[in-house]
Amino acid sequence: MAGAADVNGVVVEAKDVAKVYDQGKLKVNALDGVSLEVRAGEMLAVMGPSGCGKTTLLNCLSGLDEITRGEVLVRGRNLHHMKDDERTTFRARSMGFIFQSFNLLPVLSAVENVELPLLVSGHSIRAARKAAEAALTEVGLNHRLNHKPKELSGGEQQRTAIARSIVNNPDLIWADEPTGNLDSNTSKEIVDLLKRLNKERHQTQVIVTHSEEVAKECDRLVRMRNGRIESVQAIRLLRGRHV
Numbered sequence: 001m002a003g004a005a006d007v008n009g010v011v012v013e014a015k016d017v018a019k020v021y022d023q024g025k026l027k028v029n030a031l032d033g034v035s036l037e038v039r040a041g042e043m044l045a046v047m048g049p050s051g052c053g054k055t056t057l058l059n060c061l062s063g064l065d066e067i068t069r070g071e072v073l074v075r076g077r078n079l080h081h082m083k084d085d086e087r088t089t090f091r092a093r094s095m096g097f098i099f100q101s102f103n104l105l106p107v108l109s110a111v112e113n114v115e116l117p118l119l120v121s122g123h124s125i126r127a128a129r130k131a132a133e134a135a136l137t138e139v140g141l142n143h144r145l146n147h148k149p150k151e152l153s154g155g156e157q158q159r160t161a162i163a164r165s166i167v168n169n170p171d172l173i174w175a176d177e178p179t180g181n182l183d184s185n186t187s188k189e190i191v192d193l194l195k196r197l198n199k200e201r202h203q204t205q206v207i208v209t210h211s212e213e214v215a216k217e218c219d220r221l222v223r224m225r226n227g228r229i230e231s232v233q234a235i236r237l238l239r240g241r242h243v
């Protein structure tokens, strides 16, 4: 949870992080010395041209992917010093992920998709179902519990994915173009939902987006280019929620 465990109000600290994709003769410097602090309770937008390293940044800072150089501290803990299974557990307990293409399992209903991470991490069937229903209710989908993804609209699928990302009460959310597949009205609904979760649950959110509309709803904006951070800009003053 946010608060005591945050180190000086900083949830994620990246220090000179580099990521080289090595394909033999071809080496891609996807991240080229990135240093960044993500503050507790902020919504941080990340923008930049296609291929500049945004998804790589999310994957490396969340510990989904290995880094080539540098350090990533999450609440003061060095992610890349952890053993694989320790890092997986740390991620499962404290982070949620939202993707552009929703990544729902097509054969499972909404409630089954949302409860799956809890079942995997050892919760009872009953407890997992209860938490999944509560999460779907929180995103306004209690009337769609038994619908399969293909029976849901795009916005409803993304709400289901957001319910899945919050079902274990993480306080850090990584979102990779969460509105990339949605029309502008639906996109606004999803951003409003993320803002509500940010405020009510004091979630820290890092949101990669190609949309200026989405970015302007965030607290700060990081612009990337060629694997580097080009600028960091304050959009709104932090609303004093997490001091």
Ligand SMILES: Nc1ncnc2c1ncn2[C@@H]1O[C@H](COP(=O)(O)OP(=O)(O)OP(=O)(O)O)[C@@H](O)[C@H]1O
Binding pocket: 021, 022, 023, 028, 029, 030, 048, 049, 050, 051, 052, 053, 054, 055, 056, 057
């Ligand atoms: N697994 C991989 N192996 C080799 N190169 C990769 C790999 N993943 C990404 N890259 C390269 O790393 C660079 C950064 O990719 P990344 O996916 O982070 O870009 P992005 O900013 O998210 O782009 P987009 O906006 O199109 O999603 C690109 O040049 C890409 O081709």
Ligand SMILES: [Mg+2]
Binding pocket: 054, 055, 056, 176
């Ligand atoms: Mg990407």
